[in-house]
Amino acid sequence: MDKKLEVTKGGIGEYPREEAPRYSLNWDVVKRIAQLTQLQFRPPHSPYGSVFIACILLILVSGGNEVTVYFTGLIPSQFYSVLVGKDTAKFGPLLGKSLGIVVASGVGKALTMYFSGMYQVRTRLVLSHYIQSRYVQPNAMYPIVSRELADNPDQRITQDVDKFARTSSELLRDLLVAPVLVVLYTVQTWNVTGYFGPVLIYAFFIVGAVISRFLMTPVISLVYAQERQEGVFRFQHVFNRTHAEAIGLQRGENYEHLRLNQSLLTIVQWQRLIVQRTFWLNLATLTFGYLGSILSYLVIGIPILSGWYDDRDAAGLSELISKASFLSMYLVYQFTVIVQKATSFSDFAGYVVRITQLIDILNDESLRPAKPTTTDDTGSESDSELQGLTGESPRAPKLEDERTAALEVNSLSYTLPTGRLLFQNLTFRLEPGQNLFITGPNGSGKSSLVRILSGLWQPSSGVVNVPRSSMPHPSIMYFPQSPFLTLGSLYDQVVYPNPAISATNNFEHSFSLLDRVLRWVWQRFRLAEAGPNGSSSHTAGNHQSTSTSPYLKDLNDDSLNDESDSMSPKPTRRSSGPDTTHAATTTKPRAGERGAGFYQSASDAAHRVLSDDDLIELLDLVGLDRLARTMPLHQTYDSSYWTQCLSPGEQQKLVFARLLFFQPRFAVLDEGTSSIDAASVTKLYTLGQSRGITFITISHQEILKAFHQLGLTLDGQGSYTLESF
Numbered sequence: 001m002d003k004k005l006e007v008t009k010g011g012i013g014e015y016p017r018e019e020a021p022r023y024s025l026n027w028d029v030v031k032r033i034a035q036l037t038q039l040q041f042r043p044p045h046s047p048y049g050s051v052f053i054a055c056i057l058l059i060l061v062s063g064g065n066e067v068t069v070y071f072t073g074l075i076p077s078q079f080y081s082v083l084v085g086k087d088t089a090k091f092g093p094l095l096g097k098s099l100g101i102v103v104a105s106g107v108g109k110a111l112t113m114y115f116s117g118m119y120q121v122r123t124r125l126v127l128s129h130y131i132q133s134r135y136v137q138p139n140a141m142y143p144i145v146s147r148e149l150a151d152n153p154d155q156r157i158t159q160d161v162d163k164f165a166r167t168s169s170e171l172l173r174d175l176l177v178a179p180v181l182v183v184l185y186t187v188q189t190w191n192v193t194g195y196f197g198p199v200l201i202y203a204f205f206i207v208g209a210v211i212s213r214f215l216m217t218p219v220i221s222l223v224y225a226q227e228r229q230e231g232v233f234r235f236q237h238v239f240n241r242t243h244a245e246a247i248g249l250q251r252g253e254n255y256e257h258l259r260l261n262q263s264l265l266t267i268v269q270w271q272r273l274i275v276q277r278t279f280w281l282n283l284a285t286l287t288f289g290y291l292g293s294i295l296s297y298l299v300i301g302i303p304i305l306s307g308w309y310d311d312r313d314a315a316g317l318s319e320l321i322s323k324a325s326f327l328s329m330y331l332v333y334q335f336t337v338i339v340q341k342a343t344s345f346s347d348f349a350g351y352v353v354r355i356t357q358l359i360d361i362l363n364d365e366s367l368r369p370a371k372p373t374t375t376d377d378t379g380s381e382s383d384s385e386l387q388g389l390t391g392e393s394p395r396a397p398k399l400e401d402e403r404t405a406a407l408e409v410n411s412l413s414y415t416l417p418t419g420r421l422l423f424q425n426l427t428f429r430l431e432p433g434q435n436l437f438i439t440g441p442n443g444s445g446k447s448s449l450v451r452i453l454s455g456l457w458q459p460s461s462g463v464v465n466v467p468r469s470s471m472p473h474p475s476i477m478y479f480p481q482s483p484f485l486t487l488g489s490l491y492d493q494v495v496y497p498n499p500a501i502s503a504t505n506n507f508e509h510s511f512s513l514l515d516r517v518l519r520w521v522w523q524r525f526r527l528a529e530a531g532p533n534g535s536s537s538h539t540a541g542n543h544q545s546t547s548t549s550p551y552l553k554d555l556n557d558d559s560l561n562d563e564s565d566s567m568s569p570k571p572t573r574r575s576s577g578p579d580t581t582h583a584a585t586t587t588k589p590r591a592g593e594r595g596a597g598f599y600q601s602a603s604d605a606a607h608r609v610l611s612d613d614d615l616i617e618l619l620d621l622v623g624l625d626r627l628a629r630t631m632p633l634h635q636t637y638d639s640s641y642w643t644q645c646l647s648p649g650e651q652q653k654l655v656f657a658r659l660l661f662f663q664p665r666f667a668v669l670d671e672g673t674s675s676i677d678a679a680s681v682t683k684l685y686t687l688g689q690s691r692g693i694t695f696i697t698i699s700h701q702e703i704l705k706a707f708h709q710l711g712l713t714l715d716g717q718g719s720y721t722l723e724s725f
């Protein structure tokens, strides 16, 4: 360890250290490479089939480039023949021909690099999109992050995929045409040198490959370990950036600096090991390369010195030597490329392992908790993530039943993984309009109860019955302890998570005209295959349905808003207003439509679910009129902007505007008004109640009790008390 970089522990906790996992070039890695390749080259009916197109073009162009390389390589031997024979008549035409070949060679090389880059970009798009569309899902992201099923999933999706794309494009460019060239140059070399030329070169390659294999294996696991640590290091910097104010206020710079240095040192240790191991690998591969050039003279020297070509004159012999040395050197070079690529291959294998591990976790249901066992009104099991905002059940009860449906908790018990019992046999029934106030000492399990109600955690035993919704208002919404403000505009914060955004964003617009044409041809072909009335089972774009969300449809249905509803005396959403209002009539995303995955407001016309007038009115209602007047409604800001530029109370008010926009039947607020002044809290709860929202409030604020009819107190020892106020 460098003395300068050494850091003292300063009496703080040990920095976590881990051994590098042992990954070598084995059967498992081969299978993983096959798995990723299969994903990468999905057929052209998917919008991502374009990797295949880029790959074909890359192979064609690099094959063509090799033809120009061959003719370029023969130029010197032709000049030897012309110059030694002093053939003036042939000199001019040869010069012109050579110029043409050299220019073609340059064009071929540039095109190879271009298509290699295109292949890289498309591979990255396909894989990152494939993984993140499975990762950012209700039953994937939270369990993976909270249970640490995979380290740094974010890094695997971003950096590792990018590096995989780069190395795989290099390997493809250099290795795919290599076997063809090896055969061609073997035949040519054989013609000039006889059998022992290729035999010598092949023996040389086998020795080099065996040595590389042994030197490469340890590097794979080190690359893996370094990549992992890179993720930790970067995350620490992002963390410091996000919490710069808190660190500054508490003068925590020294502590954070120490932690960052420890992280940096860990990376440097891995990198140093990689450099050391790669030294031996490089030594072997480079020496192999230099030995190859000497070998080419040995290969032509043997037949010449044995007298095979004694009948040739000086011009013929110099042409032969030049030609033979080019052929055998190029054959050796192809082998050298194969052996040298061993270094890239070890990196490549490291990335493959990290990426496929995450994919395996995403595809393996058994690694994650089973879907929560909450039940619907009919008593049958359901997916809790389907309750509330998004998908609705085809078995959903009728509207009238819905409005009287209660929230039931039966014999619910939860024991922490540490073995501590938080609550036992918790049972209550909450009718709409019956607000529940949950309190108890710190750590008694209030937030844990919310996680169970929402389905993020599974109860140890018992059943939660959360009514479904088939109305414009979601049945239940949860608001976490710290206000959640996301990357987006003021508008986006209020309508989050915007129900007009489809589950899978459409990426079609990011593809070139050529891709679209090829996909169009493919789709016509599929349709023709399915017959005149048949339709292909493959959808043109998304692999999930993009059908209209019932919630969104209802948002546009004025009759629902007009319906007399004692619980919702004044619907927030008005049907009149500017064109932007309810632009979600075009709820089905069209080809070429922007997805929300881009760094811009998700509130573009196709996703509007709230008019600007209504937005301003909502902000006024929650006491954020100043904000509504001074801030652009649709300009995107980073999430840190919102947390830095709004006071904690303002942030909570903004979240309350979201609650009023959605008007869920039940709203679970975990300390949701803790930073809001007493007068505003009273106003907000009164507003919410007048709009038919039933509150389940977790709070230590006594003032809030006045708005609730039931009280639940957890003692954190497994017992609870339930009382009516």
Ligand SMILES: Nc1ncnc2c1ncn2[C@@H]1O[C@H](COP(=O)(O)OP(=O)(O)OP(=O)(O)O)[C@@H](O)[C@H]1O
Pocket: 416, 417, 418, 422, 440, 441, 442, 443, 444, 445, 446, 447, 448, 449
């Ligand atoms: N993932 C976890 N693994 C183990 N224990 C956990 C986990 N999450 C929370 N706990 C523990 O569960 C207990 C209950 O936590 P919870 O957040 O539900 O308390 P709370 O009543 O909401 O507290 P507060 O009033 O401070 O918000 C705490 O002792 C906490 O340490």
